Amino acid sequence: MCAAMFVGLAVWSEISSWQAQVSRMNSYLEQTAKAIAQHADDVIEVAKQPLVGLVLQVRNNSDTMLQKLELVRTMRDVTRNSPYLRSLAYLNADGRLIESTTNAFSAGVDLSDRAYFIHHRQSEDFSPRADGPFKGPVTNEWFMTLSQRLNDRNGHFAGVMVATIDVRMFINFFKGFSFPGQATLAMIDGDGRILVRSPMDYSAMGMSLNQTPFYRDALLKKSSGNYPYRSPFDGVFKESGYYTSQATHITALVAISQKDILWYWIKLSKTRWLFSLAAMCAAVVMTLRLMHNMAMARRDQMLIAARDAEFQLIANASSDLIEKLDDNGIREYVSAASQSVLEIDPGELVGKSVFEGNDAEAKQYWSEALANIAAGSSIERLIFRRTKKNGEKAWLETVITRVRRFDVGSGMVAITRDVTSQRLLQEELDRLANTDELTQLSNKRHFNTQLRLRTAEARANGTPLSLLLMDVDRFKLFNDTYGHLPGDTCLRRIAAETSATIRHGTDLAARYGGEEIAVLLPGLNEEEGWDMADTIRQRIAALEIEHAKNLPWAYVTVSIGVATLTVHQHESDEALFVRADQALYKAKNSGRNTVIGNESNLAAQTNSAA
Known part of the structure; x- marks a missing residue:
């Protein structure tokens, strides 16, 4: 009986351990899916920026042959300098390919039957459209498209500008995560089509999942979670975690077979099992001795003592x-x-x-x-x-x-x-998801969340909150003069100086746009927020980073707009941001290298003597 109790307790303990292992793995899969989906958001968001610029260039400067050649040069420069873009293509109003950075000899190809061209021709919406997957006719490489409608100066449809993104970029990002055994990645668009699958399976690309139980029972009900399923590709039963982006509606699904999880758990549990086996043998010996002494007068007391000793053997072996x-x-x-x-x-x-x-x-x-x-x-x-x-x-x-x-x-x-290692892993995943890769400041998504939370907290507690919006003066000229790599180095130095100036653990600095940095200063009133902004401005100027075209200073400077939520105001976080943005606009139009507060229009104007 004691042996049975031992086995029962051991089995219960192992079942609990197995369930905890599956739970931890599901949490890791969901966090990994979230990181991949947010990475996809960042890639698409970064890819949108040059696409919008090219659309404006086509609309305003594409009349003469010289201007068209300049457009072609710009397209090639953008593709060459972008870490995410695979190619750019320009289609005219009848669907003919005017220019492609992939193949210079493909001009004139008719692409009017493509879904993105038909969509933009019929819709007046200027929002970029993500679509795919597609297979290159020459290179046989799979890619996604990001397209935007073109209008001429009279507002009529003038064609489509298309950017392509190599799906291998997402697969390589996924390979940076560690799993026991072979994990599977799938990226699914809002209509249920598979955009990316790793390991690569050409038959799966573009397959629709909108009739599967996963799509009906999981994606349509929750934006994130776990879902066990049997793979339609290899027939293996898997545990998975998924996360759906609210911005792009792309779902990242990361899955691993239960067999791989089981073998990983067995590997971790071998030592414990050996001790448990030894304890079980000892328990059997003790049980036999107890059975021999049951006729003795103290058999009941000995039985209780044996059970206590049995528990201790199990516990000490664990x-x-x-x-x-x-x-x-x-x-x-x-x-x-x-x-x-x-x-x-x-x-x-x-x-x-x-x-x-x-x-x-x-x-x-x-x-x-x-x-x-x-x-x-x-x-x-x-x-x-x-x-x-x-x-x-x-x-x-x-x-x-x-x-x-x-x-x-x-x-x-x-x-x-x-569980320290599991906790640190989860915290590291959260940090990566909230950090800008270039500057190591918080990213725009994390900043927007913190702005809402801290604005609500300031209103509830009746404390002030200051917001700084900072923009590098004439940064486009800096990139044009020195190149994008020195531009990235410049942004990193500005970010480091900003982080060193603000209060650690209290304030929050984030990269809000290309060269735009936002800073939240809880508890600082208008004057204190303005002082902090001017200190940041002076410290960045003191770096004396060469910028020959930023006259009259010839070194890198910043303009800063300041807005403060006072204890008597109950405005929203959006309204606070708008006031800071208006103050920044005034600073940029007041000579630059300036701090302007929205409330009082106080300004610190740096002159040549400064």
Whole structure:
């Protein structure tokens, strides 16, 4: 019977471990899908910018042959300098190809039957349209398109400008993530068509999934989550995580077979199983001895002692910390793993409360969990931080289970394991998703979220909030003069100087556009926000980055607009941003190298002496 109890407890422990492994893998798959979808958003957003510029150039300057040659040169320069664009093509109003950066000899090809051309010819919407996938007729490479309608000066349809994006870019980004076994990536557009699949499967490209259970039961109901399914391509049952972008409606799906997850879990569990097997053998021996002594007068007491010893053998063989608690959270037993998990000897913990040694946040979590157990809950799970002796922060996960036994009354069993590595991995994924790759500042998406949150917080608390919008003066001339790589270096130095100036842990700096940086200053009033902006302006000017065409200074300068949400205002975050943008516009039109506050129009004008 004792052996059966041992096996039952071991099986229960392994089932819990397996379920936790699947849960952690699902969380990782979902976070990876989110990172890939947001990367796709960034790629498409960056690809839109040169496309819009070319559309304006066609509309305003495409009458003469010289202007058309200049357009062709610009298209080639944009393609060569863009890290994301595969090619650019220009179609006239009848669908004939005028210029393609992929093949200079393809001019005149009729592309009027393409879906994007038909859409733009029939629709007056100027929004760029993402479409695909398509296969190159010459190179046999798969790509997506980003197209935009062209109008002439009279407002009539004049053709289509098309940018192409190589799907291998997304596959290479996906390969940067680590998985046990072979993972699968699929990118699906808003209509349910497969845009990208890795491993590459040509038969899957463009396939529609809008009639599959995944599309009906998952994508149409939730924008992110997990979905188990059997692959229609290889017949393997898989766990997956997916995330749908609200901006592009592209869904990233990352999946891995349950077989690979199982083998990975087995690899992690081998050592624990060996100890459990040894403990099981010991338990069998003890059971045989108990059966021999059942006729003795103290057989009942010995049975209880054997069961306690049995539990201790199992607990001490486990790498997880196992504790027996009474109804008040007092430790009755602590396994040997407390030395590795808590850095405390088991003997020092027996008889003490679970609240001792924890910080206020952890105590609150324990208090809520014990209250739920007392109210009738059978199992509670909590994750909290603990500071190690060397000062490092560790994350611990504890599962508390109510135990009721007829012979020893009630109590609880708590199993604790170190989940620091999984937590750090999740935090790193979150950081990558919220960081601008070039400047290492926050990206536009994270800034917009923080602007809404901090504006609401300022209104609720009655505290001021200042917003700075900063733009590098004549930055296009800088790029034209020195090139894009020095331009990137210049932006990184400006970003680093801005980060060094603001308050660490309180303020937020983000790259809002190409050379535009936004800074949130919670708690700073109009005058303090203006002072911070002028300090940033002076420190950037003090870098003296050469910019010969930024006269009269001949070095890089910035213009800054300041707007402040005061305790008496209840405007929205959009209104605050508009006021800061208006102030920046005034600064750019007031001689540059200037700080202008929207409320009072105070300005610091840098002259030659400065």
